[in-house]
Amino acid sequence: MRNLSVRRRATLLGTSLLLAAGIMTACGDDGAGSGADGKVSVLLEWFPNPDHISLYTAQDMGAFEDEDLTVKFQPPSNNTDSLKMVSLGQMPLAISYANAVINAEAQGLDVVAVAALIPTTLNSLILNRTDDVQEIADLKGKPIGSSGDPVSEAMWAYALKENGFKDEDIKFVAINQGYSPAMISGQVSAIIGAYPNIESVELKENGLDPVSYAVGDVGVPTYDELVLIANRSKLAKDKDYQDVVKRFLAGAAKGAARAQEDHAAALDAIKPVAKGYSEESLRDMVDLTAPLLENPDGFGQMDVAEWQALADWLLANGQLDKEVDAAVVVNTDFLPEGGDAQ
Numbered sequence: 001m002r003n004l005s006v007r008r009r010a011t012l013l014g015t016s017l018l019l020a021a022g023i024m025t026a027c028g029d030d031g032a033g034s035g036a037d038g039k040v041s042v043l044l045e046w047f048p049n050p051d052h053i054s055l056y057t058a059q060d061m062g063a064f065e066d067e068d069l070t071v072k073f074q075p076p077s078n079n080t081d082s083l084k085m086v087s088l089g090q091m092p093l094a095i096s097y098a099n100a101v102i103n104a105e106a107q108g109l110d111v112v113a114v115a116a117l118i119p120t121t122l123n124s125l126i127l128n129r130t131d132d133v134q135e136i137a138d139l140k141g142k143p144i145g146s147s148g149d150p151v152s153e154a155m156w157a158y159a160l161k162e163n164g165f166k167d168e169d170i171k172f173v174a175i176n177q178g179y180s181p182a183m184i185s186g187q188v189s190a191i192i193g194a195y196p197n198i199e200s201v202e203l204k205e206n207g208l209d210p211v212s213y214a215v216g217d218v219g220v221p222t223y224d225e226l227v228l229i230a231n232r233s234k235l236a237k238d239k240d241y242q243d244v245v246k247r248f249l250a251g252a253a254k255g256a257a258r259a260q261e262d263h264a265a266a267l268d269a270i271k272p273v274a275k276g277y278s279e280e281s282l283r284d285m286v287d288l289t290a291p292l293l294e295n296p297d298g299f300g301q302m303d304v305a306e307w308q309a310l311a312d313w314l315l316a317n318g319q320l321d322k323e324v325d326a327a328v329v330v331n332t333d334f335l336p337e338g339g340d341a342q
Contacts, residue, residue, distance in 0.1 A: 039070045040248060042228075043082045043094035047075045048273035050198065050285040051226060052095075053266040054117060054293055058255025060269035066254075067247035073273075086229050087111050092241070093230055093248060098223040099151055099319075102311045105329045106320045112232040112331045115249055115300030116224035117256075118292055121216035123225065125156060126199055127190035128183055129209040136160070136213060140169040145188035148174050151319050152193040155220045158317060162219035183208060197288035201281050221309040224302055228252070235331065246334040253299040253336045260290050300335040 044052065055073060058064055064071045076082055082094035083101070087109040096104075101113050125144070127133055133142065139160075146153055153172055160170055172192070175182040179191045180202040191199065196212035203210040216222035228249070234241050259266035267286045274282060295301055307326035314320045 038068050039072070040064075040092060040244060041072045041074060042248075043085060043091045044073055044075050045082055045095040045097065045226065047275070048073065048270065049277075050270055050274060050282065050289045051118060051122075051195070053259045053270050053286060053289055054252055054256035056255070056269040056273060057259040057266045058251045061255065061258055061265070063251035063254035063258075064248070067251045069244070069247055069251065071248070071251070082229065083109055083111055086231050089231055089234065092244065093228060095226055096229050097225065098227055098307060099310060099314065101227060101229060101329050102307070102314060102324050102326070103151070103320060105324045106322050110232050111229045112235060112329055113224075113227040113302060114230050114235070114245060114331050114334055115228040115252065116226070116295065116302045117228055117252070117300070118226040118289075119224050119295040119301070120292055121214050121222045121225055122195045122197065122292070123152060123155065123192075123215045124194055124196050124212040125159075125190055125192045125215070125218075126179075126183075126194045126196065126203070126210050126212040128203065129211055130189075133189050135211075136163055136218075139190055140165060141171060142189040143171050143173040143187065145175040145179060145182045145191040146172040147179075147193050149193055151314070152215075154317050154319055155215050156192045159215055159218040159220055180206070183210075197285055197292065201284045201288065202277075205278065205281050221306065221313050223306060223310045227302070228300075230331075232328075232331075235334075242334065249300060249334055250336050256293045256299055259286075260293050263287055263290050266290055298335070301332055302330050304330050 042055070048056065052073070059071055059073075082091070082096045083104045085091035086094045087104070095117065098113065101111060104111050125136065127136070127139060133139060157170055173188055175188065175191070179194045179199050182188050183191055183203055184206050194212070196214070200210045200212055230245055231241075235245060263286055267283055270286065271279070271282060277285065297303070304326050307330055311320070311324040311326050315323055
């Protein structure tokens, strides 16, 4: 068996975690790497991996330096760090998920999405084709691996029911050793919350025959998977912070364009920091991820109506405590004009 990265999708913030942290509005002191001196720290949602090729390509090609920024990317100590720390003003920028940002607004956090880094839905059900399982319908009563994320499980329970499943047909199993190992060992017949550009590659490398279904294609509203978040209150009034965000996004846009045009450059940029992948798998992952960066509306652009549809779906399906106005959590004013990376 190849050396597999053990990844678990970020669990959406639990009410107890958020309120215990005392996070309401956050105009706290600038954290380290606030950008005031040209040094900017960006908290990732997970360890560096091919989903981050736009950022690391920008860094590798000097796009941030061209904007007079020295950028440091750092992984979180746990999967709720990014939203909390940005809300508290302890981290200027971070990567998160569209559904997590919506949930954060319902919980009173002071964050806003300023760019879609991967403007498509990646959350997928991936099954391993065997004699017994060839398509989604064959998963009735069979174990489906889950990281335990309640929102992902709610999405996939909804999607499976839209495809003819009953409650008793759905069997989610918590997995701790990582998505791919659980599939390879035969513990589960499928996994949810996995990414076709990551886990499918790992599974193929280990001799499995995976097929993936994106949650946005089976009945759940589509959404931007990875987004860059900032502190909403500070962004509204702090000119220096606004300038840092704008310059960071200008650099990131150049990285996204380069990664799409030159997969080898993207691979060279991510290879030193993406650990736990074979070089062959990493190359395949980059080749699959680079096209996902394309945004028909221009780099980073987000559709408020699409976000609202997701917020309404989350509320209707018991995943939000209250209604959320998507216009409050989406701000595209600091993107390069027209989404242009030049």
